[in-house]
Amino acid sequence: MIRVRVEASTHGVACEGEVDGGRLLDFADEHRAAISFSCRGGTCGTCRVRVLEGGALLAPRSERESETLAVVGDGPDVRLACVARVTRGVSGTLRIVALD
């Protein structure tokens, strides 16, 4: 089980909870943390989040996520919450903040 904390951003709300797999944006939705989104498919870049801790707990970037971040990314610690998946069967702490 991974402990996920979404830090408050300029207009976002912090939340914290546990998860075993799944997409970051789904976790944020379920916990009422505001991460902006549009396409929910990894192509628009709206849902960019910076990983503050625990990036190794996420599955590696897909080709689509890498392609989008090559255009709209803001460093190697940025992921797209709509497609970034938390790894199942591991434990640790993951902290993210929305780049909105």
Ligand code: FES
């Ligand atoms: S919502 Fe468009 S890339 Fe995530």
